[in-house]
Amino acid sequence: MPLExxxxxxxxxxxxxxxxxxxxxxxxxxxGASPDLLHLLERKPFPGxxxxxxxxxxxxxxxxxxxxxxxxxxxxxxxxxxxxxxxDTLNIGICGGGTHPFQKWRERRIFSKPRFKEVSALYGxxxxxxxxxxxxxxxGCGNGDDALFLLHSLSRYVPHFIALSASSPYVQGADTLxxxxxxxxxxxxxxxxxxxxxxxxDEFEHSxxxxxxxxxxxxxxxxxYWDIRPKPEYGTIELRVxxxxxxxxxxxxLACYLQALCAYLLDxxxxxxxxxxYLVYNYxxxxxxxxxxxxxxxxxxxxxxxxxxxxxxxxxxxxDQYAENLGGSAALNHLVQVTHTxxxxxxxxxxxxxxxxxxxxxxxxxxxFRGSIM
Amino acid sequence: MPDILIISSELAWPLAVLLAWLAGEFxxxxxxxxxxxxxxxxxxxxxxxxxxxxxxxxxxxxxxLANVAFGLILFEFGxxxxxxxxxxxxxxxxxxxxxxxxxxxxVYFISHLQGMPPLTALLLASLAMSSSPAGVLxxxxxxxxxxxxxxxxxxxxxxxxxxxxxxxxxxxxFWVFQTSGSLTQAASHxxxxxxxxALLGAIFGxxxxxxxxxxxxxxxxxxxxxxxxxxxxxxxxxxxxLSPVLATLTFGLTARHRRVSFARTQRNFGxxxxxxxxxLFVFAVSTLDWDRVLSGxxxxxxxxxxxxxxxxAAVAVFAHVGGISWRKGALIGVAMxxxxxxxxxxxxxxxxxxxxxxxxxxxxxxxxLFMEVIGPIITQRALIWARETAKxxx
Numbered sequence: 001m002p003l004e005x006x007x008x009x010x011x012x013x014x015x016x017x018x019x020x021x022x023x024x025x026x027x028x029x030x031x032g033a034s035p036d037l038l039h040l041l042e043r044k045p046f047p048g049x050x051x052x053x054x055x056x057x058x059x060x061x062x063x064x065x066x067x068x069x070x071x072x073x074x075x076x077x078x079x080x081x082x083x084x085x086x087x088d089t090l091n092i093g094i095c096g097g098g099t100h101p102f103q104k105w106r107e108r109r110i111f112s113k114p115r116f117k118e119v120s121a122l123y124g125x126x127x128x129x130x131x132x133x134x135x136x137x138x139x140g141c142g143n144g145d146d147a148l149f150l151l152h153s154l155s156r157y158v159p160h161f162i163a164l165s166a167s168s169p170y171v172q173g174a175d176t177l178x179x180x181x182x183x184x185x186x187x188x189x190x191x192x193x194x195x196x197x198x199x200x201x202d203e204f205e206h207s208x209x210x211x212x213x214x215x216x217x218x219x220x221x222x223x224x225y226w227d228i229r230p231k232p233e234y235g236t237i238e239l240r241v242x243x244x245x246x247x248x249x250x251x252x253x254l255a256c257y258l259q260a261l262c263a264y265l266l267d268x269x270x271x272x273x274x275x276x277x278y279l280v281y282n283y284x285x286x287x288x289x290x291x292x293x294x295x296x297x298x299x300x301x302x303x304x305x306x307x308x309x310x311x312x313x314x315x316x317x318x319x320d321q322y323a324e325n326l327g328g329s330a331a332l333n334h335l336v337q338v339t340h341t342x343x344x345x346x347x348x349x350x351x352x353x354x355x356x357x358x359x360x361x362x363x364x365x366x367x368x369f370r371g372s373i374m
Numbered sequence: 375m376p377d378i379l380i381i382s383s384e385l386a387w388p389l390a391v392l393l394a395w396l397a398g399e400f401x402x403x404x405x406x407x408x409x410x411x412x413x414x415x416x417x418x419x420x421x422x423x424x425x426x427x428x429x430x431x432x433x434x435x436x437x438x439l440a441n442v443a444f445g446l447i448l449f450e451f452g453x454x455x456x457x458x459x460x461x462x463x464x465x466x467x468x469x470x471x472x473x474x475x476x477x478x479x480x481v482y483f484i485s486h487l488q489g490m491p492p493l494t495a496l497l498l499a500s501l502a503m504s505s506s507p508a509g510v511l512x513x514x515x516x517x518x519x520x521x522x523x524x525x526x527x528x529x530x531x532x533x534x535x536x537x538x539x540x541x542x543x544x545x546x547x548f549w550v551f552q553t554s555g556s557l558t559q560a561a562s563h564x565x566x567x568x569x570x571x572a573l574l575g576a577i578f579g580x581x582x583x584x585x586x587x588x589x590x591x592x593x594x595x596x597x598x599x600x601x602x603x604x605x606x607x608x609x610x611x612x613x614x615x616l617s618p619v620l621a622t623l624t625f626g627l628t629a630r631h632r633r634v635s636f637a638r639t640q641r642n643f644g645x646x647x648x649x650x651x652x653x654l655f656v657f658a659v660s661t662l663d664w665d666r667v668l669s670g671x672x673x674x675x676x677x678x679x680x681x682x683x684x685x686x687a688a689v690a691v692f693a694h695v696g697g698i699s700w701r702k703g704a705l706i707g708v709a710m711x712x713x714x715x716x717x718x719x720x721x722x723x724x725x726x727x728x729x730x731x732x733x734x735x736x737x738x739x740x741x742x743l744f745m746e747v748i749g750p751i752i753t754q755r756a757l758i759w760a761r762e763t764a765k766x767x768x
Contacts, residue, residue: 024520026454026630035761036522040697089697091459091525 001220003209006144006201009235012263012326013140014255016063016076018244019053019133020083021100021365023093028362030103030131032056033092040086047078054116055131057103065140069256069328076248077371084370095365096251097348098133098168098182098243101358105129105172126189132182133244135165137255138236139262144201146266147230147237151195152273153265154258155281158227158241159288159297160312164335165242165254166292167344173358179292179345182243183285191218192225197275204230227285241285246344246368249334256331260319263326271301292343309339386427387436390420391649394656408750410512410655415747417656428660438612440657443650445608445622446643447508449600452575452626455532465696466526470533473688473707474503477534478541480684481677485737488673496545498735502681502713504538505531506749507623509712512651513753515642521762522698527709527753530689532623534710539619543568571611571620578603579628600629601643659746666736667743674740685710702760709756712749713742 024031034056041050049062061079066072087094105125120127141147166179178184186192198204212218221229227241239258245251277300287295288308295308316332316339323332351364394416398409421428460467482499486492510531514524547564551557582603586596604622611618642648667674686707693703757763 025456025459031520032762033521036698036702039699086697088459088462090522091456091463091529 002213003205003221004232006141006147006230006232007235008143009140010065010067011140011142011146011266012259013065013067013236014072014259015065015138015234015236016072016251016255017060017136017138018076018096018248018251019058019060019135020244020369021095021097021133022057022059022087023095023100023362023366025091025093028093028102028359030055030057030100031092033090034059036090037083037086037092040090041082044082044086046082047075050079050083054119054127057100058131058133068326069252069331072255073249073252076252080248080369080371093362093366095362095369096133096167096244096246096248097344097365098166098180099171099185100131100133101170101348101361102173103131105131123189126185129185129188132168132185134182134186134240135242135244135251135254137239137242137258138231138234139239139258140234140236144204144230144232145199147235148195148199148201148204149273150262150265151228151230151237152197152199152277153270154228154237154239154261155194155273155277156300157261157315158239158281159284159295159308160315161239161254161258162241162243162285162288163292163295163308164257164312164338164343165245165250166289167243167246167348169345169348170352170358170361175349175352178290179343180243180289183241183289186225186240189225191223193227194278194281195224195226195229197273197278199273201230243344246347246365247371248369249371250338250344253331253334256323256326256328257316257319257335259326260322260328260332261315263322264319276300292345293339313339386420386424387653390417390428390656390660391653393420395652398652406754408513408516408754410509410651411747411750413652413655414659414743417659418662418743418746420656421660421662422664436653436657438608439650440654441608441612441618442605443647443654444508445604445618446601446647446650447511447654448619448622449604449626449629450643451507451511451528451532452623452628453630454528455627455630456529457627457631460529463696465692466529467533469689469692469696470530471537472692473530473685473710474534474537476684476688477503477681480680484677484680485673493545493549494735497542498677498738500538500541500545501738502677502741503541504535504713505685505710506712506745507531507535508651508654509746509750510709510753512642513712513750513757517754517757517762518764519757519760519762520764521702521760523702523705523709523757523760524762526689526696526698526706530706531710532627535619536623539617540568543617567616568620570614571617572624574610574616575607575621575624575626576628578607579625580632583629583632597643601646655746659743662739662743666739668740670736670738670740673737674744677737678741678744681713682708682711705756705760709753711745711752713745 022031022033022037023029032055034052037059038050038052048064051060051062053060061083063072063075063079066075083094123130139150141150162180162183168180168182169175169178171181196208198208218224221231225240228237228239230236231238242254245254280298280300280303284297287297291308293309293312296305297308297311298305313336316336319332320329323329347368348361348365351361352358354360355363394413397416398412401407401412402409478499481502482495485495485498490498510527514528543564547560550563551560554560582599586599604625607621607625608618610616611621642651686704689707689710690700690703693700693706696703
């Protein structure tokens with residue numbers, strides 16, 4: 001199947017996808033509840049969309065396309081409230097977080113849908129270990145060239161999103177010492193990592209995608225698990241490195257930060273991206289996953305070592321004007337707070353220390369996701 | 375020469391349990407039939423073949439162990455019941471009440487038509503209300519199922535078991551009042567006993583988590599503490615003629631709501647829990663007598679069929695308003711078929727009071743035997759049809 005043409009979409013529009021955990025309220029383990037939850041949700045009008053994910057203990061919600069922070073956050077909150085109410089009716093817990101702190105991947109059940117069964121057969125335990133929960137943010141692009149320009153320009157900022165969203169310190173019952181351990185599961189896939197350094201859509205289509213397709217390794221864009229990938233059928237680029245935050249408010253703030261960054265980058269005030277930017281890419285990404293906001297990254301142009309927290313704060317300040325124009329100032333303020341109070345990973349570790357168990361961590365995540373609904 | 379009969383009688387139980395376990399493993403592997411069905415069958419065959427060796431009086435270590443095994447299962451059962459859910463989604467509780475009452479009514483009506491004395495019919499009807507918590511929980515854990523059928527079966531069975539104990543005790547109290555004319559004696563055999571049992575469980579349910587929290591121990595130690603307290607509760611209720619069912623169930627329920635986490639590896643209370651379960655199911659059926667089963671078979675089967683239909687229909691009616699599909703609603707009712715152990719242990723208790731009902735209720739013997747073996751298979755099928763089991767279909 002040849003690559004479809006890059007659909008033109010309105011610049012700087014945004015959409016959010018969140019993968020959420022379904023847990024049993026008896027033992028706090030993941031529970032295969034998505035068929036029941038989806039059945040119930042079909043019966044009521046639902047803001048946005050909800051779809052099954054590869055294992056039955058996971059669902060994905062999508063927002064509509066938005067341009068403003070307040071609209072996005074309002075829709076996500078409404079979606080959250082609907083979900084929480086439905087989950088209450090069915091005695092299911094629902095929460096964010098990039099990993100479930102102690103689920104055993106061996107016990108997951110694959111949702112019965114042909115594509116999921118195929119993936120499971122191909123990847124073996126990787127498919128079940130892929131029971132991880134991410135936030136994807138789409139940003140609308142005017143054309144394919146802009147999309148690739150943004151994709152590569154953003155590579156320098158990928159660690160920001162990892163550190164700000166990090167919410168997966170625990171895996172299989174143990175503290176990994178990572179802030180985002182989830183991304184380690186993504187890196188295991190052969191088609192993960194970064195997109196090839198091409199800045200023209202035409203070139204991407206003809207000298208990369210068609211060749212890859214010819215090799216038989218991939219069939220569509222869906223087979224790439226890149227950190228940022230173009231989505232030609234939507235006319236967007238999709239940032240995929242974020243853990244699902246513990247609250248929808250943070251998810252909305254992250255999306256608006258990305259929107260402001262894209263607006264800034266499209267002004268082309270920074271030196272254009274070059275292949276050599278990627279020399280430090282994997283190292284920086286590791287620093288963000290491992291140490292979160294306390295990480296140290298290397299600037300791809302100057303090779304200067306920077307505190308990730310400082311770098312984020314500097315960038316947030318630089319985005320002020322852009323965010324104000326787009327109506328996203330509240331979002332950036334929210335993220336400034338995060339750099340002070342710590343990420344969700346930090347919060348979860350605190351909860352572990354307070355309750356003494358990984359079950360206590362899940363319990364805290366559940367009540368954090370509910371927000372104000374008691 | 376040592377008396378071969380004495381030795382064999384001492385050996386009978388451990389051997390029977392071992393053989394039942396072996397048979398359970400083999401049959402489960404070959405046919406996928408739940409292990410507990412096989413344990414029950416093995417116990418029944420053993421007891422019929424060698425009745426003298428398996429004779430048990432209350433108070434023997436085997437009876438005690440069976441009671442502890444049942445207590446552990448009930449604790450885990452109570453621990454999985456979420457009272458907040460019953461408040462948020464009242465349809466669950468309503469369907470539980472309707473299902474239990476309808477079963478009671480229908481079973482009483484049929485027994486009455488069959489010419490059973492009213493008291494016997496009432497007691498039979500109250501016992502038929504309950505599903506087997508042990509059977510249901512074992513199948514759920516064996517299949518590692520999760521979903522609405524699983525969750526709701528757990529909650530509904532907890533409800534109908536409590537209701538059954540309650541109604542049963544009230545009827546016994548009524549009977550005591552009729553025969554003795556003493557209101558105090560009647561009350562002490564019913565209401566006071568119920569309240570005291572529940573209170574006992576609740577107090578321990580608050581104490582144990584508080585102590586565990588004070589100790590700062592990890593979840594793993596929690597399991598040991600809970601198991602030991604269940605044993606203590608069973609002994610206390612046994613000595614004080616209280617209801618172990620109610621006490622252990624409320625213990626689990628309170629402990630859950632005063633939450634100390636209970637890690638997944640401790641389901642069934644680990645390997646020792648498994649051992650006790652084999653013993654429990656072998657024991658429960660070994661108390662039944664083949665002749666009695668035969669004489670009660672006809673009525674027993676009619677009652678079972680009626681109970682099955684009533685439970686399925688009563689739960690299914692509330693499925694849609696309760697937020698699930700009609701299909702799952704019906705499957706919940708189907709999964710609630712097993713009855714057993716519970717009923718027998720309840721009757722065992724009344725023996726002390728001079729009510730020897732086991733002998734009159736031959737229909738009950740037939741029902742229990744049948745449901746001990748077939749019930750778990752029905753529950754298992756319902757869970758598989760609901761696609762809630764962990765095994766992947768091809």
